[in-house]
Amino acid sequence: MVARIAHRHVDVDGVEVFYRESLPDRPDAPVLLLLHGFPSASHQFRRLIDALGTRYRLVAPDYPGFGHTRAPDGFTYSFDRLADVVEGFVARLGLDRYALYLFDFGAPVGFRLALRHPDRVTGLVVQNGNAYAEGLSDAAREFIALTPDTPGGERTILDLFTLDATRGQYEGGTADPALVAPEGWLLDQFFLDQPGRRQAQLALAYDYHRNVAAYPRWQAWLREHRPPTLIAWGVNDPFFTEAGARAYLRDVPDAALHLFDTGHFALEDRLPEIAPLIADFLG
Structure with a gap:
């Protein structure tokens, strides 16, 4: 069976949040809130939703500055504000219990949600x-250290918003790039090239250091709640290394750890192995 998928917008304090969600037959199906990364959007989860959406309610919003979501002029792009919008989005949909899928930018957004509403997080x-x-x-580390006053820093960040860089994030580290569909990076680049998007991403790049400063609070939450x-x-991710995966075991020692010979966008070529793990986990 193939999942039925709905594609909608919902207003969250003036932000028209686009989201896609599966429509399982069971009204009480467990919820997995899918939080995407840079430079992508909810479309990065299309195949995962197809694979698991008949049994589970998978909900994937686009953040402000990403995908099909439309933010008003003057919106302040920071990770706190992204979390504010996702928090409002969750409230609008009436989601009171959910597991969180944390990928890339989704980790700082998701941990902010978890700290605000620990009782809602099932895993x-x-x-x-x-x-x-x-x-x-x-x-x-070098990228996160860039500030508006760093000589050449803005150019370094803007170079990450090119088609070659976007494609490299998808194919880099994969054992077989032929398993990575080109639509992902092409769609990401389309959205990156829309008016105002590069300025939004530049602001988020300069804000990223606040996430690193928050790591101790996130780790304390993990130790306290042991989700x-x-x-x-x-493990071939050029940004987030295998050591970061293993470090979780200090605070959640019962976590199930699975390492894959691929890069940053692991779902692109490792979905056949990862989807069953998620299904078993939610089950």
Whole structure:
């Protein structure tokens, strides 16, 4: 069976949030809130929703500055504000219990939600979503250290918004790039090239250091709540290293850790292995 998928917008304080969700037959199906990364949007989860959406309610919003979501002029792009919008989105949909899928930017958004509403979180699926200093590669550390006053810093960030860089994020580290569909990076680049999007991403890049500063709070939350956790990690990620995956075991020692010979966007070529793990976890 193939999942039925709905595609909708909902207003959250003036932000027209686009989202896609599966429509399982069971009204009480477990919910997995899919939080996407950079430079992508909810479309990165299309195949996962197809695979699991008949049994589980998978809900994937686009953040402001990404995908089909439309933010008003003057919107302040920061990770706190992204979390505010996703928090409002969850409230609008009436989701009071859900597991979180934390990938890339989805980790700082999701951990903010978890700290605000720990009682709602039934578990974590962590896929290259970093929360530990040792999980940052040298390249990631250099990027995070850039400020508006860094000579050449803005140019360095803007170079990440090119088609070659976007494609490289998808194919880099994969054992077989032929398994990665080109539609993903082409659609990401289409949205990156829309008016105002590069400025939004530049603001988020300069704000990223606040996530690193918040790592100790996220780790303390993990130690206190010990949520059921599944970790599926592409070990050839140029930004978030294998050490970051293993570090979770300090705070959630019962987490299930699975490492894959692939890169940042592990679902692109490892969906056949990862989807059953998620299904078992939610079940």
